[in-house]
Amino acid sequence: GENVEQHPSTLSVQEGDSAVIKCTYSDSASNYFPWYKQELGKGPQLIIDIRSNVGEKKDQRIAVTLNKTAKHFSLHITETQPEDSAVYFCAATLSGSARQLTFGSGTQLTVLP
Amino acid sequence: NAGVTQTPKFRVLKTGQSMTLLCAQDMNHEYMYWYRQDPGMGLRLIHYSVGEGTTAKGEVPDGYNVSRLKKQNFLLGLESAAPSQTSVYFCASSSQRGGQQTQYFGPGTRLLVL
Numbered sequence: 001g002e003n004v005e006q007h008p009s010t011l012s013v014q015e016g017d018s019a020v021i022k023c024t025y026s027d028s029a030s031n032y033f034p035w036y037k038q039e040l041g042k043g044p045q046l047i048i049d050i051r052s053n054v055g056e057k058k059d060q061r062i063a064v065t066l067n068k069t070a071k072h073f074s075l076h077i078t079e080t081q082p083e084d085s086a087v088y089f090c091a092a093t094l095s096g097s098a099r100q101l102t103f104g105s106g107t108q109l110t111v112l113p
Numbered sequence: 114n115a116g117v118t119q120t121p122k123f124r125v126l127k128t129g130q131s132m133t134l135l136c137a138q139d140m141n142h143e144y145m146y147w148y149r150q151d152p153g154m155g156l157r158l159i160h161y162s163v164g165e166g167t168t169a170k171g172e173v174p175d176g177y178n179v180s181r182l183k184k185q186n187f188l189l190g191l192e193s194a195a196p197s198q199t200s201v202y203f204c205a206s207s208s209q210r211g212g213q214q215t216q217y218f219g220p221g222t223r224l225l226v227l
Contacts, residue, residue, distance in 0.1 A: 001172070009153070032214050043117075043203050043218030044156070089155055098163045099144055099207050099214055100171065103155035 002027040004092050006104025013080050014112050021107045023090035024072040030092040033073045034101070035064060038087045047088075048075070080111045114139050117219035119204050125225045126194045134189040134222050136204030143209035145187040146171070146216065147179060149200040156203060162187055163209070194226045 003026040013019045025033075031052035036044035050057045050064045050073065057064050061080075066073040077084055087108050091101040117138045126132055136145065143164050148156040158171030162181040176198060178190045187206075191198060201223050205216040 004155075006155075034215070036218075041221075043205075043220050045218065046215050049215070093214070098161055098169070099216065100146075100158060100161060101156075101216060102172075103157070105153055105155045 002030055002092055002094070002102040004090060004102050004104045006090050006107060008107060009105065010108045010110070012110045012112060015080060015082060017080055019075075019077045019080055019084070019109055019111075021075045021088055021090070021109070022072060023074070023092075023104050024070075025092040025102075026071070027092070027094070028068075028071060030094055032093045033064070033066060034091050034093075035075050036089045036091065036103075038089065038106075040086075044089060077109075080109075082111050082113055085109055085111045116140065117204055117206055117217050119202075119219040119222050121222060122220070123223045123225075125227065126191075127227050128195060130194050131190070131192050132194065132224075133191075134202055134204075134224075136187045136189070136206075136219060137185055138187075138204075138206040138217070139185065140206060140208070140217065141184070142206035142217075143184070144207045145181065146205045146207075147177070147187065147189045148203045148205065149173065149198075150203060150221075151200050159189065159202075191224075194224075196226045198224065199226045200224060 034049035063076040090104040146161040147159040160179040
């Protein structure tokens with residue numbers, strides 16, 4: 001089955017700086033890669049996603065890049081703010097697989113004021 | 114819309130006791146999922162359902178059973194709870210429609226098995 005590795009497990013940045021979280025996946029057939037943000041005591045919430053036919057996607061301060069050849073994808077957050085502090089999860093799935101997601105182990109992002 | 118709701122929010126069980134976690138969604142989604150979240154391990158899929166009356170095993174199904182008698186509800190049962198089942202349980206749902214792959218998560222149920 002699919003295996004997703006995520007690094008780093010913890011990340012601290014100064015407010016206004018950028019943060020980058022990286023994930024690798026094992027199944028070359030995976031074609032959908034969402035990123036979820038989980039705030040303390042809440043369920044994960046989708047913040048951005050990318051499909052395998054696209055190399056990069058941006059949404060305001062958040063961007064995701066995908067390298068299919070190397071089987072890795074990354075989350076980029078620019079101009080970080082204290083409210084960006086949360087746990088971020090990457091995931092991968094196969095189209096037609098009942099949307100089963102395989103998650104990375106998570107990154108605790110702390111934005112220092 | 115309430116989205117995905119879960120009951121209860123928190124529960125303490127003794128080893129060997131049984132309980133059922135309830136998940137409900139009001140988005141008319143076909144797919145529903147149960148995950149458990151443990152420190153440092155992300156979310157792992159327990160069971161899932163692609164429609165009313167159907168269920169399938171995920172990555173870590175042992176010790177759990179599920180039922181989907183109604184489209185909007187997905188129940189997770191623990192017949193004989195063990196301390197290893199102490200975790201936070203999340204339910205999620207998603208649409209079957211092509212291109213709609215977002216999974217929407219509930220707020221979670223914290224379970225402590227003593």
